[in-house]
Amino acid sequence: MTIHAFSMGMYVRTIKRRNKDGSEVEYVQLAHNTRHPEKGYSRAEVVYSFGRRDQLDVAALKRLVSSLSRFISPEDIQDLEAQSAGLKFISSRPAGGALLLKGLWERIGIDRCLANALKHTEFKAPISDAIFAMVANRALAPSSKLAVEEWVAKDVHLDIEAPIKVQHLYRSMDFLLKNAEAIQEKVFWTTAQLLNLTVDLIFFDTTNTYFEMEDTNDSELLAFGKSKHKRDDLPQVTIGLAVTREGIPVRCWVLPGNQNDAKCVDTVQKDLNDWRLGNVIWAMDRGMTSEENRKNLQRTGGQYILGEKLRGPNVNEEALNRGGRFKKVNDNLHIKEVFVGEGSGRRRFVIAYNPEQAEHDKHVRARNLERIETELAALNKRSGKAYLKSKYALLAHRSMGRYLKELKSGKLTVDKAKIKQAEKLDGKYLLSTSDKSLSAEDIALGYKQLMEVERAFRTLKSTLSLRPVYHTKDDRIRSHVLLCWLALLLVRITELETGLSWPRVRAELERLYLGEFLHKDGRVLQYTELTQNQRNLFKKLNIKLPAKIKPIG
Template identity: 55%
Template sequence: MRYNIDMYIRTISRKNKDGSVVRYIQLAHNVWDPKAGYPKAKVLFNFGREEDVDREALVRLVKSITRFLGPEEALRTQAELNGSAPLTFVSSRPIGGAWVLNELWNQLGINRVLAGLLAKRKFQAPVERAIFAMVANRALNPASKLKTEDWVSHDVFIPGLPDVPVQNLYRAMDFLLEAAEELQKDIFFSVAHLFNLEVDLLYFDTTSTYFEVEEEDNPEDHKQHLRRKGNSKDHRPDLPQVVIGLAVTREGLPVRCWVWPGNTADMAVIEQVKKDLVGWQLGRVITVVDRGFASEDNLRYLQRAGGHYIAGEKMRSGKDTVAEALARPGRYKTVKDNLEVKEVIVGDGEKRVRYVLVRNPKEAEKDRLEREKILARLKEELKAIGDLKGEPHTKACCQLIAHPTYGRYLKTDKKGQPYIDMAKVKAEEKLDGKYLLRTSDDTLSPEDVALGYKQLLEVEEAFRTMKQSLELRPIYHRLSDRIHAHVLLCWLGLLLIRVAETKVEDSWRNIRQTLERMHLGEFIAPDGRVLQRTETTPQQQHIFKALGIKAPPQIIAVETKGQKRSLVTRAQKADP
């Protein structure tokens, strides 16, 4: 598509206080104003002061430019106008995704936070831009740091960064780790203020990610001590791993991340998490944790300094208080999100424990159907065992009884023969669709407790995003500091993605796909080159509007021959 709307070079003047006059050169075109009833000039690009540009060369170059180059056809063809010098298409690269991430980066104040931290040091390289480039890479096209160098130079438009040597990326990672504590705190308060976040509920959980190496790190080696074998949540106990902790708000925005050696137990990290967040002076904080963290020591620790908790309880733990809470009669109250809740108080005085029993009817039906399938398979297994003799029979019986799912329904007779215990089946039926919560805060209603814990799914979703969209794994680093820095980059990427998803009300996958269809085309002519993007589609405009972001300028750069090649232009200041 081509529009016959002429562009032109114009000069504007500004008078200084001392009486001197400064003249500026602009690229403009006329746009019809229906309200005024006549055309008005719209600035497409600011070239700067008249004395700093070659006006005649610009005039010749502009004669080769159309108003719009078109979203599809023009990026694959050459543009010619009325016999003037040809404008030749050279290449194109995506611009939409990186542009939006960069605008969110600035909107959230991350650039200002980094600038403040960097002011204390004397770096020659653009560290803030290098950090952003690595974060954008995780969100748009995850790759190693070496491949990120090539990606920045050839496959994406990063505002303010035409290229970046890989050694600068590593230096930026080192700085990121040095500033990690202050950085996470400052960014959180910047984001909390911008979004008016409620920080009375913080959700915490851990995950693990493994390395494609067989040998563990030496725990006494400070530079390499994180990669250790442990309880793998990725079902790869054969490989070294690291444990990653993540705290998020009820809105699903990540607050902070942690990295521990791969053999760290879940219950051992609560003390550090609580200590780190107390220093942020968040006020009244109720920490929400999963069943894996609900030891008595952890829960007592979470109550220090006036804190409170909501914790999941293991219903098959064998604890007397849990058994009593599950057996206590009483009516459920239906609340939103298809949940039924019932408050149960067990004990008195110091031994008093407040429980909230939650039931989800839909989950109850799913549990019932799943149990029927399990029992059907179990009957087949028992039948197969009956045909075995001797040692194979004994071995098969032991394996079946020890099975984490089948063993729940089995009992053995006097001869050691397993059979389905219907009493156990009935006991399991009573747990269908239920989970038991424990809280130390008496001011929370049972509904708030139930819905608050349900939001813990936000942490699990955040981990899925880190592992899938941001491709947390594979991690190519072996040094512990670099592993820490890599997780921090993923945390920053997760923050930008979550903000985008929350505002647009769509998945990052869909948002990214739509934005990456906006391309920046490079065109050259005998007198210079032009960087001009494709037109904004209605879907892209919807995303920009939802995020409160202006679309990129139609023309990103106009450079005359011999002018220094740079993607750091004044285009971002032009009226889009």
């Protein structure tokens, strides 16, 4: 009888039976030892019989092993395999996420862009590897540049031979910034060609990120301004992002924190004009709707689709008040096209209406009106300074103040005219465009895609941890944003081609480990078995699967 024991308490054993004709038959069993309740000795108890060895269902056994392996860590699997091969298990690190990012990095040609830029330099440091390490860190485990050195050395496998030191990271950031224009343009055109991107419609928006410091140290970027994070007390920078209709970020800008959104347009337009994109239609949000911006966007033949303020200039009110029926595009989008003005001053508008949003707006307003009644009742019970303080706070309130008016007596009351006006705007948004060829449907649907920019900003700030920013010098801040942009580019391509969110892809691939073993002939690196989901991800991204075992070193 042969026994193969395992530390979990159960073991596989084989037993032989001799037939009358002298032949032997071997059986395979799963057993464990139990103690005799009276005599106290140990005895084998068969848990399951697999049958005759020469008639085993090998496929069923493989399925059983695969099922059991779900409860064993990658390190333990590697250790078991190593023991059977005479190897000593040294360590293991997650490698799947880095494999995917490296595959995209090379597929897009970012490595070649950096190599071309490095041709005429005398750098001996691993600049290209250091840049990839920082980009991968943003996508996989965002941390400070000081922490990246240890992360690369101990916590991930990036397939980088030369050790990455902190000084390499900072030199690489300086190199990246110096070559930012050429690298961004080259990466854009390579990506556009590779993915067959549509570059006739460019979406642009801005956000800002603040720095927890009091002194701006004479920075040209760091400045106090109106913060979208409600942190007007801290200095900030403005970040602009241009995105294609597929949601791929094509370029980023880092601008002074006190710069108005509208002032960004001229800089952005000039920069992208240098790329010779042809007839570009710009889609921008309500912060960009000034006469000057409209002229800038039409410079060199460009066109625009702009979100307009519902409670804006007279021309907007005139457009909203024009008669006509809405045309249903889909359940959540009804549109109406109107024109305002005559001759060269004639402007084209599209009014979009979302019934679902209208119901939401109605519900929110009803809730605010209930709250107003409660606040007014409480206000009338106060007097003196307490009354005045509460009164002016209520008038200034963002949600409730819009429905209030002050009578000659000084008393506050609900303004029914304002409520009636608000009801007319429920579920609506107003768009203007300079393009005469686009249909009203394309204008409305194109503008709805502006949310791709907003989604990109959310990814930058949450998944890729744009902040906190540990840099205070302008050049390092610009370089940090460039690294985040490169990470965002890889992330969005992954999401576009797999149809899955980056956190889900990352979680799946980070279960793929690379184990390190010591053999008498040297060092062996081996990946854990790829799951079907992992194989599908690599296939969708057109990335070659890794060989299970790397050569002995």
